[in-house]
Structures are given as structure tokens and as C-alpha cells.
Amino acid sequence: MDFLLNEQQKMIIETARKVGGEYGLEYWREIDAKKQFPTEIWKAICESGLAAAALPEEHGGSGLGMLELALIVETLAASGAGSTVGQLFMNNPIFGGVGISRFGTEQMKRDYLPKLVSGEMLFCMALTEPDAGSNSLEIQTFARREGNGFRINGRKIWITGVPQADKVLVIARTQKAEDVKRRTDGITMFLLDRDREGLTHTPIEKVGTNTLTSSMVFLDDVWAGPDEIVGTLDMGWHELLDVLNTERIVTTACLVGTAQLAIELAVKYAGERKVFRGAPIGSYQGLQFPLAEAYAQTETARLMNYKAASLFDSGLPYGSEANIAKLIAGHASAQATDRAMQTMGGMGYAKESYVERLWRDARLFRIAPISEEMILNFISIHNLKMPRSY
CATH class of the missing domain: 2.40.110.10 (Butyryl-CoA Dehydrogenase, subunit A, domain 2)
Incomplete structure (x- = not known):
């Protein structure tokens, strides 16, 4: 089992980090306040080829896989976007891209996929x-x-x-x-x-x-x-499941990136803030342990998501892994954003600290696109073979 990224994947991450850095925390704070669609960053994402990662080459895509798409979303989220950036990928490379490339007519593929890749069309x-x-x-x-x-x-x-x-x-x-x-x-x-x-x-x-x-x-x-x-x-139900389960992979990726970003912001603040005895508050175990736990959860969700994406790319069943990853990522992002806010005290509640937006946005994804309770139902029935409870 190989956990190492290849050179192409490393290059993709660097490209995503560059694009994400150009539209960082301040950009997202401003458009959040205006309730403004993130047109500029989506244009940059498309122009850099990041939206095309998992789409077929014959229609303008890069012909890569869901693992590469997860790496992209995770990196963009961690660069400042937080979890909201995942919704751009859910709507377009997943709902539009997976839906059309796997199940659409040849005419749909010719007409719509190149425009999805270029950003001319949204879904x-x-x-x-x-x-x-x-x-x-x-x-x-x-x-x-x-x-x-x-x-x-x-x-x-x-x-x-x-x-x-x-x-x-x-x-x-x-x-x-x-x-x-x-x-x-x-x-x-x-x-x-x-x-x-x-x-x-x-x-x-x-x-x-x-x-x-x-x-x-x-x-x-x-x-x-x-x-x-x-x-x-x-007979579209089982085809729809491929759209929904790949949506889980993208959701997990954006939550992993959010948790990573929140932890980084908290650690930086805790290293600079001094209140008692002249020592940084980051030296207190009361702050260290919750962030360490969030970090452990984040790394676990990341690896499970990579497994789900790799299984999808290999044409193997991946639904259980995708759901488990999403469950853990929801917990990780909740822990990370909440404890980052707690670490910062009153400043964590201020918009200038950025954490409050990460906290607000990430909360949605413990409910959607599938609730934690429904994931636990899925695991109980499909993995543990227990009786259906609903």
C-alpha cells in the first residue's frame, strides 16, 4: 500500500496552492460579507485546469481521477477558502462532470463538458x-x-x-x-x-x-x-449514487482543508499570544490537547478519503469508505473550528480572525449532503449487517 504522492500529484497541489493563495482569507471574508458568488476564483480554477482534473481528455479534461480532485479541493480549502469551495466542485465537476461524463449522451459530453472545463457553464x-x-x-x-x-x-x-x-x-x-x-x-x-x-x-x-x-x-x-x-x-437510482458518493469525497476534502486551516490559524495565534507568566498560551495543555485531537481526526479523515477516491478510480466499491471519511471529517472540522475559536477567545468571534466564517460554513456539512445520523445508519446496515432501523 503506497501512501506517497507522485510528481504529477505534487504539481497539482502546488498549482492549487498558488491559485488558493491568490484568493485567500481576505478575499473570502469580503465576498462572504457581500453574499457574492466567487466568480473570480472559479475563473482562476478553470483557467489553471484544476476543474478539469477528473474529466475525460477527449472532452477537454485532464483524464486524471477522483484522488487528484480531492487533493485540489483540500488544498484550496486550506489556502483560505474553507469548506465553501467544495460546493463549487460538487456542483460542477461532480453534478455536471460525473453526471455527464459517466451517464450523459455523447451529444451532452461534446456540448457541455468542454464548457464546464473552461468555466463557460455552471451546473x-x-x-x-x-x-x-x-x-x-x-x-x-x-x-x-x-x-x-x-x-x-x-x-x-x-x-x-x-x-x-x-x-x-x-x-x-x-x-x-x-x-x-x-x-x-x-x-x-x-x-x-x-x-x-x-x-x-x-x-x-x-x-x-x-x-x-x-x-x-x-x-x-x-x-x-x-x-x-x-x-x-x-433506472437512474444506482447511477445517481455515483454522483452522490463522489460528492461525499469532495465534501470530505473541503472539510479536511478547513480543519487544517483552522488548526494552523489557532496554533499561530497561540504561539504569539501571551497573557499569564509571560509564556505563550500555546504552551498550555488545555489548548494543545483539543487541537491535537482535531489534528488526529483530520489526518484520519484525509487517509480514508484518499482510500475512497483511489477505490473509485480503480472501479471498485467505495461507498462505505466515502461515507466513513465524511463522518470523520465532519467531526474533525467541527472540533478544529470550534477549538480554534476557543483558543483565540473573544478575537475568535471577530470577523477579522477569519475563524468564525470557517466555523459557520463547516457546520452545514455535518448535516449535508448527508447527515451524520444517516451515515451511521448506512454503516450499521451495510457494514455491520444489522437490522434496518428506519
Whole structure:
């Protein structure tokens, strides 16, 4: 088992570190305050080729893998972006890139992947619903057949990046749940124009991740042509899982980078701050131990995420590893950002210290894109072979 990075991977990390350094902590603080989409850094990410890492070469990608994408996201997060940068990669190289490159038509690949790579097109995915939440098999959005296409009706919630997106990967039932033998049957993915007639959206006020809007999406008799189906009609559930589980890998990467950054900021502050007996507060075990524990959790999540990404790149099952990595990374980022704030005392609560943004943004990812409780359900059932509890 080889834990060493090759020269190409080291170069990718350096490129990500350079781009991230150009748009560091101050940049993210400013656009967070303005609730402004991070247009400039996404343009730089695309121009440097970082968005193309895991996409096929024949459509403008680099032909690398999910491991390289994880390294990129992790490095960008640690360079100042924090966890929000992961959402840019979830929406584009994952929802758009994985969805289209693995399951899209040849026409979709030719038309959209080069524009994704260049940054000309942005994507998002509409899956979660108000009444279904994490139980995606209970979605009610329905695409009824009409002529050679479909009319889609339904509601979606907590959809990230809708206002800027050119295309929305909409997940809908094309067969009623009561009419199928298996709950996983009758689900289809559609790739629709965001400005399609009947598709509207409204923003949700929230605690953090201010640079990417979260929205309610309403689908009222939205037309979808047969050429807009991504993957297999009625049998899209298992294809969707590849999109969702690679999303876990990107989520973990951004949380690992966030935890690393928070720990670095805390250690630096603790090394400079002197309050009692002339010694830096970093010499106190009461501050050292929580940060050391966060560091241990971060390194564990990092390695498990690399394993998940490597398994994906080898065409092997990786769902358990991706979920476990995300669970540990959520704990690590929570511990790191909270204890970094505690280390800084009152200054940790001030926006000028940067930690409060990392803390606010990272908190989301203990709930989304899958909650800790649902990951524990998954481990209990699939890894421990225990009875289903829900």
C-alpha cells in the first residue's frame, strides 16, 4: 500500500496552492460579507485546469481521477477558502462532470463538458425535497410522459448555486412509487436549462456558506425532452449514487482543508499570544490537547478519503469508505473550528480572525449532503449487517 504522492500529484497541489493563495482569507471574508458568488476564483480554477482534473481528455479534461480532485479541493480549502469551495466542485465537476461524463449522451459530453472545463457553464443538482429530506427514494417530483417527452412537477429545497447555473440536474420519478417492484425503480435524471419555462427559484436565508445561494426550486409543468435524460430512463437510482458518493469525497476534502486551516490559524495565534507568566498560551495543555485531537481526526479523515477516491478510480466499491471519511471529517472540522475559536477567545468571534466564517460554513456539512445520523445508519446496515432501523 503506497501512501506517497507522485510528481504529477505534487504539481497539482502546488498549482492549487498558488491559485488558493491568490484568493485567500481576505478575499473570502469580503465576498462572504457581500453574499457574492466567487466568480473570480472559479475563473482562476478553470483557467489553471484544476476543474478539469477528473474529466475525460477527449472532452477537454485532464483524464486524471477522483484522488487528484480531492487533493485540489483540500488544498484550496486550506489556502483560505474553507469548506465553501467544495460546493463549487460538487456542483460542477461532480453534478455536471460525473453526471455527464459517466451517464450523459455523447451529444451532452461534446456540448457541455468542454464548457464546464473552461468555466463557460455552471451546473447544480435538484434532488432534496421538503417532505423527503435525506430519504431520496421518497421524492415526489414526478415527470409524466407527454408526447415524446415529459412534463415535470414538484418542489426541491436546499439547492445550491441555482441563480448562476446554466443547467440543473433534476431528479424525478418517472414511475409512481406504488407502481414499481423495488423502491429504487422509477427514478430518472434530467439535465434542464435553469431558465426553462416553469422552473422558478427563491433564496433561503441561512447561517453560513453565504457565497453560494441555497434555494427553493419550483417545477410547474416544466418540459423535458427525451434528449435531456441523463443515464437510464426509470433506472437512474444506482447511477445517481455515483454522483452522490463522489460528492461525499469532495465534501470530505473541503472539510479536511478547513480543519487544517483552522488548526494552523489557532496554533499561530497561540504561539504569539501571551497573557499569564509571560509564556505563550500555546504552551498550555488545555489548548494543545483539543487541537491535537482535531489534528488526529483530520489526518484520519484525509487517509480514508484518499482510500475512497483511489477505490473509485480503480472501479471498485467505495461507498462505505466515502461515507466513513465524511463522518470523520465532519467531526474533525467541527472540533478544529470550534477549538480554534476557543483558543483565540473573544478575537475568535471577530470577523477579522477569519475563524468564525470557517466555523459557520463547516457546520452545514455535518448535516449535508448527508447527515451524520444517516451515515451511521448506512454503516450499521451495510457494514455491520444489522437490522434496518428506519
